[in-house]
Amino acid sequence: MKEKRGQWNSRLGFILAAAGSAVGLGNIWKFPGKVGANGGGAFLLTYMIVVAIIGFTVMMAEFAIGRKTHKNAVGAFAMLNKKWKFAGVIGIVALFIILSYYAVVGGWVTKYVITYLTGAQFGNGSNAYATYFTNFITSPVEPILWDLLFLGVCIFIISKGVSAGIEKVSKVLMPGLFVLLIGIAIRSVTFPGADEGLRFMFTFRLEDLTSDMIVAAVGQAFFSLSVGMGILITYGSYLDKETDMVNSAKWICILDTFVAILAALAIIPSVFVTVGPDGLGMGGGFAFVALPHVFETLPGGIGHIFGLIFFVLLLLAALTSALSILESLVACVSEEFHISRKKSMAIMVIPLTLLSCGYSLSQLSTRGINLPWFDFSNGFQMLAMNAVMEKLTDNVLIPLGALAFCIFVGWVWKPQNAIAEIEQEGVTFPLKKAWSFSIRYIAPIAIIVILYFTVVKGIV
Ligand code: PHE
Numbered sequence: 001m002k003e004k005r006g007q008w009n010s011r012l013g014f015i016l017a018a019a020g021s022a023v024g025l026g027n028i029w030k031f032p033g034k035v036g037a038n039g040g041g042a043f044l045l046t047y048m049i050v051v052a053i054i055g056f057t058v059m060m061a062e063f064a065i066g067r068k069t070h071k072n073a074v075g076a077f078a079m080l081n082k083k084w085k086f087a088g089v090i091g092i093v094a095l096f097i098i099l100s101y102y103a104v105v106g107g108w109v110t111k112y113v114i115t116y117l118t119g120a121q122f123g124n125g126s127n128a129y130a131t132y133f134t135n136f137i138t139s140p141v142e143p144i145l146w147d148l149l150f151l152g153v154c155i156f157i158i159s160k161g162v163s164a165g166i167e168k169v170s171k172v173l174m175p176g177l178f179v180l181l182i183g184i185a186i187r188s189v190t191f192p193g194a195d196e197g198l199r200f201m202f203t204f205r206l207e208d209l210t211s212d213m214i215v216a217a218v219g220q221a222f223f224s225l226s227v228g229m230g231i232l233i234t235y236g237s238y239l240d241k242e243t244d245m246v247n248s249a250k251w252i253c254i255l256d257t258f259v260a261i262l263a264a265l266a267i268i269p270s271v272f273v274t275v276g277p278d279g280l281g282m283g284g285g286f287a288f289v290a291l292p293h294v295f296e297t298l299p300g301g302i303g304h305i306f307g308l309i310f311f312v313l314l315l316l317a318a319l320t321s322a323l324s325i326l327e328s329l330v331a332c333v334s335e336e337f338h339i340s341r342k343k344s345m346a347i348m349v350i351p352l353t354l355l356s357c358g359y360s361l362s363q364l365s366t367r368g369i370n371l372p373w374f375d376f377s378n379g380f381q382m383l384a385m386n387a388v389m390e391k392l393t394d395n396v397l398i399p400l401g402a403l404a405f406c407i408f409v410g411w412v413w414k415p416q417n418a419i420a421e422i423e424q425e426g427v428t429f430p431l432k433k434a435w436s437f438s439i440r441y442i443a444p445i446a447i448i449v450i451l452y453f454t455v456v457k458g459i460v
Contacts, residue, residue: 013171015248017320018226018235020170022256023177024321025105026224028287028314031260032267034220036280039208040200044264046209046217048257051225054218054446056253057438058227058402061409063245064418066236072332073230076237080413087404091230092332094397096348098229099325100355101389103154106318107146107360108137108288113315116308122292129289137285143360151356154319155345158326173316177259180310185265188294197269200277211453218450219394225256226324228402234328242425263287270294287314355389362386395454403447410440 035043069076074088115122122132137143189198222228239245267290271279274293291310295303326345333344362385409418415436422429429435 014235014239014243015251016170016174017324018232018248018252019174019255020317020320021226021231021235021324022224022252022321023174023259024317025102025109025314026220026321027256027260028263028317029105030220031224032264032290033286034216035201035264036268036271036286038213038216039205040268041202041204042206042208043213043217044201044261045204046214047221047260050218050221050446051253051257053438054402054443055221055225055227056249057435057443058222058405059225059232059249059252060245060422060435061405061418061439062227062230062232063236063239063249064421065405065409065413066233067239067241067245068417068421069233070237071233072237072328072335073233074332075335076230076233077408078336081408084404084408084412087401087408088230088233088332090397090404091228091401092329094229094393094401095231095325095329096352097355097389097393097397098223099322099329100352101359101386102318102322102325103151103352103356104143104147104360106150106315106322107143107148109311109315109318110150111136111143111146112288112292112311113308116304116311119304129292130285133285133288137360137363140361140364143363144357147356147360148353150318150322151352154322154326155349157319157323158330159342159345169316170320173313173320174255176309177313177317178262180306180313181259181262181266184291184294184306184310185262187298188266188268188270191270191273191297193273194269196277197272198265200272200280201264201268212457215395215450215453215457218399218447219391222398222402223394224260225253226321228398228405229328230332230401231324231328234331235324242427244427245422246427246429246431266294267291359386359389396451399447399451399454403444403451406439406444406447410436410444415439 035047065076065080069079071079072088073091074085077084077086077088122128125131188194226232236245267286268280270293271286271290274290279290292307295307295310297303298306329348330341330344333339333347334341337344339347365384365386409415415432418439419429419432419436423432
Protein backbone atom coordinates (compact mmCIF):
# COMPACT_ATOMS: atom_id res chain seq x y z
CA MET A 1 0.00 0.00 0.00
CA LYS A 2 1.50 3.27 -1.09
CA GLU A 3 1.06 6.25 1.17
CA LYS A 4 2.06 9.77 0.27
CA ARG A 5 5.29 10.96 1.84
CA GLY A 6 5.01 14.18 3.75
CA GLN A 7 7.29 17.20 3.44
CA TRP A 8 8.50 19.75 5.91
CA ASN A 9 6.44 22.92 5.82
CA SER A 10 9.34 25.32 6.12
CA ARG A 11 13.11 25.33 6.29
CA LEU A 12 13.14 26.44 9.87
CA GLY A 13 10.63 23.68 10.47
CA PHE A 14 13.15 21.15 9.23
CA ILE A 15 15.99 22.45 11.41
CA LEU A 16 13.69 22.51 14.40
CA ALA A 17 12.32 19.07 13.75
CA ALA A 18 15.78 17.59 13.28
CA ALA A 19 16.93 19.48 16.37
CA GLY A 20 13.83 18.12 18.05
CA SER A 21 15.07 14.64 17.28
CA ALA A 22 18.57 15.47 18.46
CA VAL A 23 17.73 17.37 21.62
CA GLY A 24 16.22 15.03 24.14
CA LEU A 25 16.98 12.82 27.08
CA GLY A 26 20.44 12.26 25.63
CA ASN A 27 21.31 15.87 26.36
CA ILE A 28 19.82 16.11 29.80
CA TRP A 29 19.69 12.60 31.21
CA LYS A 30 22.80 11.08 29.62
CA PHE A 31 25.24 13.89 28.84
CA PRO A 32 25.83 15.44 32.28
CA GLY A 33 26.22 11.95 33.75
CA LYS A 34 28.84 11.08 31.14
CA VAL A 35 30.74 14.31 31.75
CA GLY A 36 30.68 13.46 35.44
CA ALA A 37 31.78 9.86 35.03
CA ASN A 38 34.52 10.57 32.49
CA GLY A 39 36.58 13.26 34.12
CA GLY A 40 34.89 16.50 33.08
CA GLY A 41 37.01 18.78 30.90
CA ALA A 42 38.74 16.11 28.83
CA PHE A 43 35.40 14.52 27.98
CA LEU A 44 33.84 17.86 27.13
CA LEU A 45 36.62 18.80 24.75
CA THR A 46 36.73 15.38 23.10
CA TYR A 47 32.97 15.44 22.75
CA MET A 48 32.98 18.80 20.96
CA ILE A 49 35.70 17.71 18.57
CA VAL A 50 33.82 14.51 17.79
CA VAL A 51 30.60 16.43 17.11
CA ALA A 52 32.31 19.00 14.88
CA ILE A 53 34.27 16.53 12.82
CA ILE A 54 32.72 13.07 12.88
CA GLY A 55 29.15 13.92 13.85
CA PHE A 56 28.81 16.64 11.25
CA THR A 57 30.39 14.46 8.56
CA VAL A 58 28.00 11.56 9.11
CA MET A 59 25.03 13.89 9.43
CA MET A 60 25.70 15.42 6.00
CA ALA A 61 26.04 11.95 4.52
CA GLU A 62 22.69 10.91 5.92
CA PHE A 63 20.90 14.03 4.69
CA ALA A 64 22.33 13.57 1.22
CA ILE A 65 21.29 9.90 1.02
CA GLY A 66 17.83 10.76 2.30
CA ARG A 67 17.09 13.59 -0.08
CA LYS A 68 18.60 11.79 -3.05
CA THR A 69 16.43 8.72 -2.59
CA HIS A 70 13.36 10.03 -0.77
CA LYS A 71 13.32 6.76 1.08
CA ASN A 72 13.63 5.41 4.61
CA ALA A 73 17.04 4.19 5.74
CA VAL A 74 16.72 0.63 4.47
CA GLY A 75 14.95 1.57 1.25
CA ALA A 76 17.51 4.28 0.53
CA PHE A 77 20.37 1.80 0.54
CA ALA A 78 18.35 -0.71 -1.41
CA MET A 79 17.83 1.93 -4.08
CA LEU A 80 21.44 3.14 -4.30
CA ASN A 81 23.11 -0.24 -3.90
CA LYS A 82 21.27 -3.39 -2.86
CA LYS A 83 24.27 -4.93 -1.14
CA TRP A 84 24.31 -2.10 1.39
CA LYS A 85 20.83 -2.64 2.70
CA PHE A 86 22.38 -4.08 5.85
CA ALA A 87 23.68 -0.60 6.74
CA GLY A 88 20.12 0.61 7.10
CA VAL A 89 19.15 -2.53 8.98
CA ILE A 90 21.84 -1.99 11.64
CA GLY A 91 20.41 1.45 12.28
CA ILE A 92 16.88 0.15 12.51
CA VAL A 93 17.87 -2.48 15.07
CA ALA A 94 19.63 0.20 17.13
CA LEU A 95 16.58 2.45 16.96
CA PHE A 96 14.31 -0.33 18.08
CA ILE A 97 16.36 -1.01 21.20
CA ILE A 98 16.80 2.71 21.91
CA LEU A 99 13.09 3.40 21.70
CA SER A 100 12.37 0.61 24.14
CA TYR A 101 14.53 2.16 26.84
CA TYR A 102 13.91 5.75 25.85
CA ALA A 103 10.26 5.16 26.66
CA VAL A 104 11.19 3.96 30.14
CA VAL A 105 13.11 7.14 30.90
CA GLY A 106 10.37 9.15 29.19
CA GLY A 107 8.06 7.45 31.67
CA TRP A 108 10.23 8.62 34.57
CA VAL A 109 9.96 12.18 33.27
CA THR A 110 6.19 11.83 33.03
CA LYS A 111 6.09 10.69 36.63
CA TYR A 112 8.07 13.80 37.67
CA VAL A 113 5.69 16.05 35.75
CA ILE A 114 2.79 14.56 37.66
CA THR A 115 4.69 14.76 40.94
CA TYR A 116 5.24 18.48 40.47
CA LEU A 117 1.72 18.98 39.25
CA THR A 118 0.27 17.46 42.36
CA GLY A 119 2.49 19.45 44.74
CA ALA A 120 5.72 17.51 44.91
CA GLN A 121 6.56 15.72 48.12
CA PHE A 122 9.97 14.19 47.78
CA GLY A 123 10.47 13.47 51.47
CA ASN A 124 12.95 15.02 53.87
CA GLY A 125 16.63 14.82 54.59
CA SER A 126 19.71 15.48 52.52
CA ASN A 127 19.22 12.32 50.50
CA ALA A 128 15.54 12.80 49.89
CA TYR A 129 15.75 13.32 46.13
CA ALA A 130 18.13 10.46 45.53
CA THR A 131 16.06 8.11 47.67
CA TYR A 132 12.85 9.14 45.98
CA PHE A 133 14.34 8.60 42.55
CA THR A 134 15.95 5.26 43.30
CA ASN A 135 12.90 3.91 45.06
CA PHE A 136 10.76 4.89 42.14
CA ILE A 137 12.85 3.52 39.29
CA THR A 138 13.58 0.29 41.11
CA SER A 139 10.01 -0.53 41.91
CA PRO A 140 8.70 -3.33 39.76
CA VAL A 141 5.34 -2.05 38.55
CA GLU A 142 4.96 1.72 38.67
CA PRO A 143 7.71 2.70 36.21
CA ILE A 144 6.35 0.20 33.71
CA LEU A 145 2.96 1.86 33.81
CA TRP A 146 4.51 5.27 33.06
CA ASP A 147 6.64 3.66 30.38
CA LEU A 148 3.59 2.20 28.67
CA LEU A 149 1.81 5.53 28.89
CA PHE A 150 4.73 7.26 27.19
CA LEU A 151 4.96 4.60 24.50
CA GLY A 152 1.20 4.73 23.99
CA VAL A 153 1.26 8.49 23.46
CA CYS A 154 4.02 8.14 20.88
CA ILE A 155 2.11 5.47 19.01
CA PHE A 156 -1.02 7.57 19.09
CA ILE A 157 0.73 10.65 17.69
CA ILE A 158 2.56 8.78 14.95
CA SER A 159 -0.60 7.05 13.86
CA LYS A 160 -2.01 10.53 13.18
CA GLY A 161 0.54 11.49 10.49
CA VAL A 162 4.04 12.76 9.75
CA SER A 163 5.43 16.19 10.23
CA ALA A 164 2.55 18.35 11.34
CA GLY A 165 2.77 17.57 15.01
CA ILE A 166 6.53 17.27 15.33
CA GLU A 167 7.17 20.57 13.63
CA LYS A 168 4.69 22.52 15.70
CA VAL A 169 5.83 21.14 19.02
CA SER A 170 9.48 21.83 18.25
CA LYS A 171 8.82 25.47 17.41
CA VAL A 172 7.67 26.21 20.93
CA LEU A 173 9.78 23.67 22.68
CA MET A 174 13.27 24.68 21.63
CA PRO A 175 13.16 28.34 22.66
CA GLY A 176 11.40 27.39 25.89
CA LEU A 177 13.94 24.78 26.79
CA PHE A 178 16.79 27.16 26.05
CA VAL A 179 15.51 29.95 28.20
CA LEU A 180 14.74 27.70 31.11
CA LEU A 181 18.04 25.86 30.96
CA ILE A 182 19.94 29.13 30.85
CA GLY A 183 18.06 30.27 33.94
CA ILE A 184 18.71 27.03 35.80
CA ALA A 185 22.37 27.04 34.78
CA ILE A 186 22.78 30.58 36.12
CA ARG A 187 21.21 29.52 39.40
CA SER A 188 23.41 26.47 39.64
CA VAL A 189 26.72 28.18 38.86
CA THR A 190 26.05 30.95 41.35
CA PHE A 191 25.67 28.61 44.33
CA PRO A 192 28.44 29.24 46.85
CA GLY A 193 30.97 26.50 46.17
CA ALA A 194 29.86 25.97 42.57
CA ASP A 195 33.30 26.91 41.30
CA GLU A 196 34.57 23.46 42.18
CA GLY A 197 32.08 21.94 39.77
CA LEU A 198 32.97 24.47 37.09
CA ARG A 199 36.64 23.74 37.51
CA PHE A 200 35.88 20.04 37.12
CA MET A 201 33.96 20.70 33.92
CA PHE A 202 36.45 22.98 32.27
CA THR A 203 39.86 21.69 33.31
CA PHE A 204 41.55 19.38 30.89
CA ARG A 205 43.49 16.69 32.73
CA LEU A 206 45.67 14.54 30.54
CA GLU A 207 45.14 11.47 32.71
CA ASP A 208 41.45 11.53 31.83
CA LEU A 209 42.23 10.99 28.17
CA THR A 210 41.57 7.24 28.22
CA SER A 211 40.17 4.86 25.64
CA ASP A 212 37.04 4.39 27.75
CA MET A 213 36.46 8.11 27.77
CA ILE A 214 36.88 8.39 24.02
CA VAL A 215 34.50 5.49 23.40
CA ALA A 216 31.97 7.18 25.68
CA ALA A 217 32.39 10.54 23.93
CA VAL A 218 31.87 9.09 20.46
CA GLY A 219 28.89 6.97 21.55
CA GLN A 220 27.32 9.92 23.30
CA ALA A 221 27.90 12.29 20.37
CA PHE A 222 26.24 9.94 17.88
CA PHE A 223 23.36 9.20 20.21
CA SER A 224 22.81 12.85 20.98
CA LEU A 225 22.95 14.04 17.38
CA SER A 226 20.74 11.11 16.32
CA VAL A 227 23.31 10.12 13.70
CA GLY A 228 24.41 6.67 12.62
CA MET A 229 20.96 5.11 12.73
CA GLY A 230 19.39 6.37 9.55
CA ILE A 231 17.05 8.74 11.38
CA LEU A 232 18.48 11.62 9.44
CA ILE A 233 18.14 9.69 6.18
CA THR A 234 14.43 9.52 6.89
CA TYR A 235 14.39 13.21 7.82
CA GLY A 236 16.38 14.14 4.72
CA SER A 237 13.90 12.19 2.63
CA TYR A 238 11.21 14.72 3.52
CA LEU A 239 13.39 17.64 2.38
CA ASP A 240 12.84 19.75 -0.68
CA LYS A 241 15.71 20.56 -3.03
CA GLU A 242 16.03 24.20 -1.98
CA THR A 243 16.94 23.53 1.60
CA ASP A 244 20.53 24.26 2.49
CA MET A 245 21.53 21.05 4.23
CA VAL A 246 24.97 22.34 5.17
CA ASN A 247 23.56 25.19 7.14
CA SER A 248 20.89 22.99 8.69
CA ALA A 249 23.44 20.40 9.80
CA LYS A 250 25.66 23.10 11.27
CA TRP A 251 22.81 24.53 13.29
CA ILE A 252 21.60 21.17 14.50
CA CYS A 253 25.09 20.31 15.77
CA ILE A 254 25.41 23.69 17.48
CA LEU A 255 21.96 23.63 19.09
CA ASP A 256 22.30 20.10 20.34
CA THR A 257 25.72 20.67 21.86
CA PHE A 258 24.64 23.94 23.39
CA VAL A 259 21.71 22.29 25.14
CA ALA A 260 23.91 19.47 26.40
CA ILE A 261 26.47 21.88 27.85
CA LEU A 262 23.77 24.01 29.42
CA ALA A 263 22.33 20.91 31.04
CA ALA A 264 25.74 19.97 32.41
CA LEU A 265 26.16 23.52 33.73
CA ALA A 266 22.77 23.30 35.37
CA ILE A 267 23.53 19.98 36.99
CA ILE A 268 27.22 19.45 37.74
CA PRO A 269 27.95 22.52 39.90
CA SER A 270 24.89 21.79 41.99
CA VAL A 271 25.99 18.18 42.44
CA PHE A 272 29.32 19.43 43.78
CA VAL A 273 27.55 21.78 46.16
CA THR A 274 25.09 19.23 47.51
CA VAL A 275 26.79 15.86 47.40
CA GLY A 276 30.39 16.74 46.54
CA PRO A 277 32.59 14.94 44.01
CA ASP A 278 31.20 11.56 45.11
CA GLY A 279 27.93 12.48 43.48
CA LEU A 280 29.59 12.26 40.08
CA GLY A 281 29.15 8.51 40.13
CA MET A 282 25.41 8.99 40.12
CA GLY A 283 25.39 8.87 36.30
CA GLY A 284 21.96 8.69 34.78
CA GLY A 285 20.18 9.84 37.89
CA PHE A 286 21.81 13.26 37.74
CA ALA A 287 18.93 15.20 36.24
CA PHE A 288 16.31 13.62 38.43
CA VAL A 289 18.20 14.16 41.65
CA ALA A 290 20.23 17.32 41.16
CA LEU A 291 17.66 19.49 39.43
CA PRO A 292 14.84 19.16 41.96
CA HIS A 293 17.40 20.28 44.49
CA VAL A 294 18.21 23.39 42.46
CA PHE A 295 14.51 24.15 42.18
CA GLU A 296 14.03 23.79 45.89
CA THR A 297 16.54 26.55 46.56
CA LEU A 298 14.63 29.09 44.50
CA PRO A 299 13.00 31.72 46.67
CA GLY A 300 9.34 32.11 47.51
CA GLY A 301 8.18 28.66 46.52
CA ILE A 302 8.59 29.32 42.80
CA GLY A 303 10.74 26.21 42.69
CA HIS A 304 7.68 24.06 42.22
CA ILE A 305 6.58 26.03 39.22
CA PHE A 306 10.09 25.89 37.78
CA GLY A 307 10.19 22.17 38.40
CA LEU A 308 6.89 21.69 36.69
CA ILE A 309 7.80 23.76 33.65
CA PHE A 310 11.20 22.11 33.36
CA PHE A 311 9.89 18.57 33.46
CA VAL A 312 7.10 19.42 31.03
CA LEU A 313 9.67 20.77 28.58
CA LEU A 314 11.90 17.76 29.14
CA LEU A 315 8.95 15.52 28.49
CA LEU A 316 8.25 17.31 25.22
CA ALA A 317 11.92 17.07 24.26
CA ALA A 318 11.83 13.36 25.03
CA LEU A 319 8.65 13.01 23.02
CA THR A 320 9.98 14.72 19.90
CA SER A 321 13.02 12.44 19.99
CA ALA A 322 11.00 9.30 20.62
CA LEU A 323 8.62 10.31 17.83
CA SER A 324 11.51 10.68 15.42
CA ILE A 325 12.57 7.14 16.26
CA LEU A 326 9.11 5.67 15.94
CA GLU A 327 8.51 7.57 12.70
CA SER A 328 11.68 6.11 11.21
CA LEU A 329 10.77 2.61 12.32
CA VAL A 330 7.27 2.88 10.96
CA ALA A 331 8.37 4.46 7.67
CA CYS A 332 10.88 1.68 7.23
CA VAL A 333 8.68 -1.27 8.08
CA SER A 334 5.67 -0.03 6.14
CA GLU A 335 7.66 0.92 3.02
CA GLU A 336 9.86 -2.15 2.98
CA PHE A 337 7.15 -4.71 3.66
CA HIS A 338 4.49 -2.82 1.73
CA ILE A 339 2.07 -2.75 4.61
CA SER A 340 0.15 0.15 6.11
CA ARG A 341 1.68 2.34 8.79
CA LYS A 342 -0.90 1.12 11.27
CA LYS A 343 -0.10 -2.50 10.59
CA SER A 344 3.61 -1.93 10.94
CA MET A 345 3.02 -0.28 14.28
CA ALA A 346 0.93 -3.20 15.39
CA ILE A 347 3.75 -5.60 14.52
CA MET A 348 6.28 -3.68 16.55
CA VAL A 349 4.29 -2.95 19.64
CA ILE A 350 4.63 -6.24 21.49
CA PRO A 351 8.39 -6.78 21.12
CA LEU A 352 8.90 -3.11 21.94
CA THR A 353 6.85 -3.40 25.09
CA LEU A 354 8.62 -6.55 26.23
CA LEU A 355 12.06 -5.06 25.74
CA SER A 356 10.95 -1.95 27.51
CA CYS A 357 9.69 -3.89 30.51
CA GLY A 358 12.99 -5.76 30.64
CA TYR A 359 14.91 -2.50 30.84
CA SER A 360 12.67 -1.22 33.58
CA LEU A 361 12.77 -4.43 35.62
CA SER A 362 16.52 -4.69 35.39
CA GLN A 363 16.76 -1.45 37.39
CA LEU A 364 15.99 -3.66 40.33
CA SER A 365 19.61 -4.74 40.26
CA THR A 366 20.47 -1.33 41.77
CA ARG A 367 18.71 -2.56 44.87
CA GLY A 368 20.69 -5.75 44.80
CA ILE A 369 17.74 -7.70 43.45
CA ASN A 370 19.04 -9.54 40.43
CA LEU A 371 16.42 -11.20 38.36
CA PRO A 372 18.35 -14.01 36.73
CA TRP A 373 17.06 -13.58 33.21
CA PHE A 374 17.90 -9.89 33.17
CA ASP A 375 21.56 -10.30 33.96
CA PHE A 376 24.33 -10.96 31.54
CA SER A 377 27.92 -11.70 32.01
CA ASN A 378 30.25 -10.54 29.27
CA GLY A 379 33.17 -12.44 30.69
CA PHE A 380 34.47 -9.28 32.33
CA GLN A 381 31.68 -8.25 34.60
CA MET A 382 28.06 -8.94 35.40
CA LEU A 383 25.86 -6.48 33.65
CA ALA A 384 22.21 -5.84 34.11
CA MET A 385 20.05 -5.77 31.02
CA ASN A 386 19.72 -2.00 31.12
CA ALA A 387 23.48 -1.48 30.93
CA VAL A 388 23.76 -4.03 28.13
CA MET A 389 21.06 -2.29 26.11
CA GLU A 390 22.61 1.15 26.46
CA LYS A 391 26.14 0.04 25.73
CA LEU A 392 25.14 -2.20 22.87
CA THR A 393 23.44 0.70 21.14
CA ASP A 394 25.82 3.54 22.01
CA ASN A 395 29.11 1.73 21.74
CA VAL A 396 28.49 -0.97 19.18
CA LEU A 397 25.45 -0.64 16.93
CA ILE A 398 25.45 3.12 16.39
CA PRO A 399 29.17 3.33 15.60
CA LEU A 400 28.82 0.30 13.30
CA GLY A 401 25.94 1.97 11.49
CA ALA A 402 27.87 5.23 11.20
CA LEU A 403 30.90 3.35 9.90
CA ALA A 404 28.81 1.65 7.26
CA PHE A 405 27.35 5.02 6.19
CA CYS A 406 30.85 6.51 5.89
CA ILE A 407 32.23 3.64 3.86
CA PHE A 408 29.18 3.61 1.66
CA VAL A 409 29.21 7.32 0.90
CA GLY A 410 33.00 7.64 0.84
CA TRP A 411 33.83 4.61 -1.26
CA VAL A 412 30.74 3.14 -2.87
CA TRP A 413 28.31 5.92 -3.72
CA LYS A 414 31.26 8.37 -3.81
CA PRO A 415 31.52 11.80 -2.19
CA GLN A 416 31.03 13.67 -5.45
CA ASN A 417 27.54 12.23 -5.83
CA ALA A 418 26.66 13.25 -2.30
CA ILE A 419 28.11 16.72 -2.93
CA ALA A 420 26.07 17.04 -6.11
CA GLU A 421 22.99 16.27 -4.05
CA ILE A 422 23.99 18.77 -1.37
CA GLU A 423 24.81 21.53 -3.85
CA GLN A 424 21.46 21.98 -5.52
CA GLU A 425 19.55 25.15 -6.29
CA GLY A 426 22.54 27.42 -5.78
CA VAL A 427 23.63 26.00 -2.43
CA THR A 428 27.38 25.81 -2.04
CA PHE A 429 29.21 23.50 0.31
CA PRO A 430 32.37 25.41 1.18
CA LEU A 431 33.87 22.54 3.14
CA LYS A 432 33.35 19.93 0.46
CA LYS A 433 37.02 18.97 0.11
CA ALA A 434 37.48 18.61 3.84
CA TRP A 435 34.21 16.74 4.10
CA SER A 436 35.18 14.29 1.35
CA PHE A 437 38.42 13.61 3.18
CA SER A 438 36.61 13.19 6.45
CA ILE A 439 33.95 10.82 5.11
CA ARG A 440 36.58 8.68 3.39
CA TYR A 441 39.34 8.66 5.99
CA ILE A 442 38.97 10.58 9.24
CA ALA A 443 35.50 9.47 10.32
CA PRO A 444 35.76 5.77 9.36
CA ILE A 445 39.25 5.38 10.83
CA ALA A 446 38.22 7.09 14.06
CA ILE A 447 35.17 4.85 14.32
CA ILE A 448 37.19 1.70 13.63
CA VAL A 449 39.58 2.70 16.40
CA ILE A 450 36.81 3.15 18.93
CA LEU A 451 35.14 -0.09 17.87
CA TYR A 452 38.48 -1.78 18.40
CA PHE A 453 38.69 -0.35 21.92
CA THR A 454 35.17 -1.52 22.59
CA VAL A 455 35.86 -5.04 21.38
CA VAL A 456 39.17 -5.29 23.22
CA LYS A 457 37.45 -4.34 26.43
CA GLY A 458 34.79 -6.96 25.92
CA ILE A 459 32.02 -5.78 23.61
CA VAL A 460 30.19 -3.48 26.02
N1 PHE B 1 19.23 12.21 20.10
C1 PHE B 1 18.20 11.93 21.04
C2 PHE B 1 18.61 12.46 22.39
O1 PHE B 1 19.68 12.95 22.57
C3 PHE B 1 17.87 10.50 21.14
C4 PHE B 1 17.76 9.79 19.87
C5 PHE B 1 18.54 8.70 19.64
C6 PHE B 1 16.88 10.20 18.90
C7 PHE B 1 18.47 8.03 18.48
C8 PHE B 1 16.82 9.56 17.72
C9 PHE B 1 17.63 8.47 17.51
O2 PHE B 1 17.87 12.36 23.31
